[in-house]
Amino acid sequence: MxxxxxxxxxxxxxxxxxxxxERQELIFGLFLVMYLIGAAGxxxxxxxxxxxxxxxxxxxxxxxxxxxxxxxxxxxxxxKMLVNIQAQTQSISYGGCLAQMxxxxxxxxxxxxxxxxxxxxxxxxxxxxxxxxxxxxxxxCALVLGCSWLIASxxxxxxxxxMARLEFCASNMIPYFFCDLVxxxxxxxxxxxxxxxxxxxxxxxxxLVPFLGILVSYIHIVSAVLKVPSARGKQKAFSTCGSxxxxxxxxxxxxxxxxxxPSPSHSADKDSLASVIYMVVxxxxxxxxxxxxxxxMKRALRKLLLRLPRGG
Numbered sequence: 001m002x003x004x005x006x007x008x009x010x011x012x013x014x015x016x017x018x019x020x021x022e023r024q025e026l027i028f029g030l031f032l033v034m035y036l037i038g039a040a041g042x043x044x045x046x047x048x049x050x051x052x053x054x055x056x057x058x059x060x061x062x063x064x065x066x067x068x069x070x071x072x073x074x075x076x077x078x079x080k081m082l083v084n085i086q087a088q089t090q091s092i093s094y095g096g097c098l099a100q101m102x103x104x105x106x107x108x109x110x111x112x113x114x115x116x117x118x119x120x121x122x123x124x125x126x127x128x129x130x131x132x133x134x135x136x137x138x139x140x141c142a143l144v145l146g147c148s149w150l151i152a153s154x155x156x157x158x159x160x161x162x163m164a165r166l167e168f169c170a171s172n173m174i175p176y177f178f179c180d181l182v183x184x185x186x187x188x189x190x191x192x193x194x195x196x197x198x199x200x201x202x203x204x205x206x207x208l209v210p211f212l213g214i215l216v217s218y219i220h221i222v223s224a225v226l227k228v229p230s231a232r233g234k235q236k237a238f239s240t241c242g243s244x245x246x247x248x249x250x251x252x253x254x255x256x257x258x259x260x261x262p263s264p265s266h267s268a269d270k271d272s273l274a275s276v277i278y279m280v281v282x283x284x285x286x287x288x289x290x291x292x293x294x295x296x297m298k299r300a301l302r303k304l305l306l307r308l309p310r311g312g
Contacts, residue, residue: 012097012187013090016081016177017276028085034284035078041287042067044301051307052300058121058136063290065145066114069107070283076103077178077279097179102160104178104279108255109152109206115248116210117144122241123217127224155206162198166190176275207255214248243290250285254278 017027045067049060077100084090092100124135159181166188174183181199185192221241228234254277291297 011091011093013173014092014177015175024085031078034280038074038284042071045287048300048304051304055300058141061141062114062118069110070286073107073283074280081177098160100179102156105156106152109155112210113148116213118244119214119217123220126221162195243294246289247286250282254282
């Protein structure tokens with residue numbers, strides 16, 4: 001019997017998206033461009049919100065935090081993948097793999113909670129506008145953000161500690177480009193029933209409750225907007241929710257594609273491709289969705305870009 005965490009695996013191999021060497025340069029270039037665009041887009045959102053006093057309101061407070069989380073999300077996986085391609089290796093240390101899994105769960109949870117907070121913000125703004133300033137006060141928003149980080153970090157720590165107690169004595173090859181919870185459990189030769197139970201109970205609860213909160217918020221929003229007599233009033237009310245609703249559909253749609261499809265219906269290749277959409281494409285697209293559909297963000301970004309120093 002080995003000591004410590006009883007694992008014989010000192011490292012794992014991230015198989016990535018393709019085993020063909022001729023495709024590695026294309027994958028490297030594509031992911032580098034997506035990472036740079038995603039990083040720039042999310043930081044522009046953060047700077048625009050911070051620099052424009054008109055955006056110092058709860059909706060954009062949560063949006064800037066969502067952009068920070070999305071930047072960290074892509075930074076938790078893509079740089080390691082790019083380094084591995086350049087070094088022509090697929091390895092990641094055991095500790096590095098657990099750390100990557102921890103941050104992926106943490107940041108996915110934060111995306112989930114922030115989208116829920118933004119839905120509630122829109123619900124209060126549209127359904128109870130007279131109570132908006134008191135209900136969505138700075139103290140309330142800070143409390144929601146702090147509780148979200150606490151719950152998200154506790155949940156990811158739980159899964160990381162449960163994973164650390166398992167043995168890995170067979171294959172150490174992960175058919176993804178990052179260390180994810182489910183493929184790691186599939187590699188273990190220990191009893192994973194407790195891990196699976198926690199995924200079902202705690203993980204399911206953390207995803208389901210916020211999703212139901214978003215659903216209930218939008219049912220009330222749609223009901224309130226349909227009562228608005230003028231078509232222009234309805235359009236204005238819906239326009240304030242369009243960007244958020246698009247991001248919600250993209251986020252939960254890709255989660256469903258990765259984790260809730262029946263296993264016989266899809267292959268490891270399809271899982272890996274779906275994880276790219278969930279882990280990289282969605283955080284990269286979020287800033288553009290908000291910029292293209294939100295007039296306030298467009299104005300703030302124009303002001304920010306005009307302030308930037310120009311060369312020449």
